Amino acid sequence: MRRWATGLASGIALLTALGAGPARAADSAEVRAAAQVLFDQGKTLIKAGKFAEACPKFEESQRLDPRIGTQFNLADCFEHIGRTASAWTNFVDVAATTKAAGQADREQVARDRAAVLERKLSRITLRVEGASTAGLHVTRDGTEISQALWGTPLPIDPGEHKIEASAPGKIAWKSTFSASTSASTSTVTVPALADDPAAFKVPEGAHTAPLVDPTAPGKALVSPHDEGGSGTTQRIAGVALSVVGVAGIVVGSVFGAGAKSKLDQSKDHCRTADLCTTEGLNLVSEARTSATVSTIGFVAGGAALVGGIVVFLTAPSGAPRPAAAARFVPLLGPQFAGGTFQGAF
Numbered sequence: 270m271r272r273w274a275t276g277l278a279s280g281i282a283l284l285t286a287l288g289a290g291p292a293r294a295a296d297s298a299e300v301r302a303a304a305q306v307l308f309d310q311g312k313t314l315i316k317a318g319k320f321a322e323a324c325p326k327f328e329e330s331q332r333l334d335p336r337i338g339t340q341f342n343l344a345d346c347f348e349h350i351g352r353t354a355s356a357w358t359n360f361v362d363v364a365a366t367t368k369a370a371g372q373a374d375r376e377q378v379a380r381d382r383a384a385v386l387e388r389k390l391s392r393i394t395l396r397v398e399g400a401s402t403a404g405l406h407v408t409r410d411g412t413e414i415s416q417a418l419w420g421t422p423l424p425i426d427p428g429e430h431k432i433e434a435s436a437p438g439k440i441a442w443k444s445t446f447s448a449s450t451s452a453s454t455s456t457v458t459v460p461a462l463a464d465d466p467a468a469f470k471v472p473e474g475a476h477t478a479p480l481v482d483p484t485a486p487g488k489a490l491v492s493p494h495d496e497g498g499s500g501t502t503q504r505i506a507g508v509a510l511s512v513v514g515v516a517g518i519v520v521g522s523v524f525g526a527g528a529k530s531k532l533d534q535s536k537d538h539c540r541t542a543d544l545c546t547t548e549g550l551n552l553v554s555e556a557r558t559s560a561t562v563s564t565i566g567f568v569a570g571g572a573a574l575v576g577g578i579v580v581f582l583t584a585p586s587g588a589p590r591p592a593a594a595a596r597f598v599p600l601l602g603p604q605f606a607g608g609t610f611q612g613a614f
Contacts, residue, residue, distance in 0.1 A: 304334035311342065320349040337366055341379065348386065351450065354424035357386040362546045365538070392422035392454040393446065395432070399461030404565055405436040407459055415557030417532075418550075422454050434459045437565075438468040500584035507581025510573050517570020525563035531556035 311326035327343035330336075344359035360383035367376040397407060397419045407414050410430050414423075427450040433443040439462035446457050531552050538549030545553065 301334050304330040304336075304339075307333070308336075308339055308342075311346070315342070315346065320346050324350060324352075337363060337370075337375070340366075341375075344379075344382070348382075352426040353386050353389050353391070354426045357383050357390060357424060358547055360386065361544075362548075365546055389452050390424045391427055391448045391450070391452065393425045393430075393448060394422045394454060394456045395419050396456055396458045397434075398459060402436045402439065402462060403568060404561055405434065405439075405462070406561070407432070407434045413554050413557065415553045416560075417553055417557065432457055432459065434462060436462055438465055439463065440465045503584035504581050507577045507579075507584065509577070510580060511577030514570045514572070514574025514577055517566045517573055519566075519570075521563045521566030521568075521570055523563075524559045524566060528556045528559035528563055531559060 307326045307330035311323040311330065314320070314323035314326065324343065324346040327339055327346055331339045331343055340359050341363050344356045344363060347353075347356035347359065360379045364376050364379035364383060367373075367379060393409075395407060395409075395414060395418070397405075397416075399405070400416065400419060405416075407419070409425075409432055425448045427448050429445055429447050431443060431445055433441065435441040442460060442462055444457070446455070448455070535545065535549045535552035535556065538552065539545035
């Protein structure tokens with residue numbers, strides 16, 4: 270079956286060879302050779318009825334050198350060892366690829382196999398409490414499940430799976446779930462994460478650290494015991510904080526645009542919200558990650574910008590009180606992201 274895409278693969282290989290140097294062409298040939306060896310080993314194991322040993326061979330061969338025939342054999346192998354969701358996903362991928370290649374007969378075979386498996390699928394629905402928590406990540410067996418898929422019944426291989434959730438400043442949560450071997454839909458609830466006290470702890474003595482002049486590293490502007498000064502230190506802190514805020518907003522904008530682009534691309538690989546090819550699921554996951562970074566950038570950047578403006582505008586025009594200098598020290602300290610920011614005002 271690996272001959273299905275021989276012509277297409279040969280054309281791609283030729284173009285690659287013309288555009289690459291001798292070393293790169295040699296590397297590519299070695300990778301293809303390794304993939305072929307793994308594929309042949311997989312076929313031999315299949316003939317011997319050793320499906321559990323054959324599947325990893327096909328899987329690695331497909332990773333090294335993606336081919337329609339390899340993926341079809343991988344899907345068939347997964348079906349034989351009971352990994353129904355993995356088999357279904359790969360048959361769906363093969364159907365989409367053969368359709369694009371104009372191979373109607375092979376497309377129909379793959380679709381028929383996928384249709385039979387779809388009626389046997391076990392599914393899991395993740396009910397995520399505290400879904401609005403900033404930076405929340407939910408994973409299944411180490412693979413992130415994007416927010417767009419929360420609450421959606423997702424196909425899953427029978428057996429035990431690990432569900433984990435984490436977020437900045439929160440105590441991580443994890444649990445195990447056993448999926449049925451028959452067609453069924455189960456719900457796993459991810460509870461709202463509790464605050465991590467350690468993330469909000471201000472190190473002892475942090476309030477006594479002096480502010481540093483950014484134009485002269487190592488030189489303290491005002492220490493907690495300085496009696497002089499006219500608010501210059503506070504204004505410098507305000508400007509520095511505002512710059513950080515603007516940078517955060519810029520980062521948020523860039524990643525936000527990236528998230529929208531990935532989400533738009535995923536639509537070409539998804540028939541519905543819960544029927545996506547592997548590439549579609551990857552694009553949705555990447556969009557989720559970019560959206561999370563964007564949200565953090567906007568929130569942190571906006572808070573820093575507002576805080577910087579407040580710090581700058583409230584700077585005293587006369588000699589500051591000794592305690593005033595100390596209050597703004599944590600703003601530039603290592604605990605800024607952990608909660609000291611709020612206490613500074």
